[in-house]
Amino acid sequence: MAGRARQADADVTLNLAEAMAAFGLGDRAGAVALGRRSWRVRDGAEDWVLKLSELAQIAGLRNEARCLDALADVECRFTETDRWAALLRPYIEGEALAAQLNAMESLSARLARLHSQGFAFCDLTPANVVCSGGICHLIDWEFCTLIGTKVEDMPLRPYSSGFTHPDLIWGRGLIRPEFDLFSLERIVETGLTA
Incomplete structure (x- = not known):
């Protein structure tokens, strides 16, 4: 099971550059890892959190985007492909x-x-x-x-x-x-x- 989890994390990381491009964030060189599947990224003068998910976890990330928008009043952007999904939300300095x-x-x-x-x-x-x-x-x-x-x-x-x-x-x-x-x-x- 641990081997599968590491593989899933590796698969998600491989999609980081593609997800950053989808949001117009440039390349992954400036991304700072926050967790296994999330990075702090910069868009102009603002910092954002970019979260990635592989196929099996897309429903959770889609739900997070919906809840952030409707319940937390947080601006977020969501995109998905047939292989992965990505959520972009403001980074909270705290x-x-x-x-x-x-x-x-x-x-x-x-x-x-x-x-x-x-x-x-x-x-x-x-x-x-x-x-x-x-x-x-x-x-x-x-x-x-x-x-x-x-x-x-x-x-x-x-x-x-x-x-x-x-x-x-x-x-x-x-x-x-x-x-x-x-x-x-x-x-x-x-x-x-x-």
């Missing part, structure tokens, strides 16, 4: 959740707004939160799902050890805000915020 004092109020407010719009984030972990100017921003929206959806109907389910609600892991029940609140409690319990 600190990790663990480095931000008193971030819980902002994070709780962000989740409450999302829940009032009828969605659950479903993959709340410290790695998926960036704090900037006292405001918490959620990143990696591919698992964001309409509240009331059957968990077993999700095309992909998150698994972040210690943070993911057991019903998400095991594919039980319906999507509900409690999944995010469970993760929020785990973040507080681990002491990752002040």
Whole structure:
């Protein structure tokens, strides 16, 4: 399985230059890796995050683009081919959740707004939160799902050890805000915020 994951990452990386060209970003020489499938890239004077996905993961990236546009009010661009998909969104200069004092109020407010719009984030972990100017921003929206959806109907389910609600892991029940609140409690319990 690890060999397959490394191969998938290699396949995605091979498409980086093609994806950058699709967005008019020039060549990949200026791209700075942020993760296995995401890069910080520059377009004029602005920094962006470019995320790539291979065929098996395109639905998640497509969902992330839809959620960013509709729920997070974040400008993003999405393109896909028969081999890969790419998402371009603004880069947020900030600190990790663990480095931000008193971030819980902002994070709780962000989740409450999302829940009032009828969605659950479903993959709340410290790695998926960036704090900037006292405001918490959620990143990696591919698992964001309409509240009331059957968990077993999700095309992909998150698994972040210690943070993911057991019903998400095991594919039980319906999507509900409690999944995010469970993760929020785990973040507080681990002491990752002040």
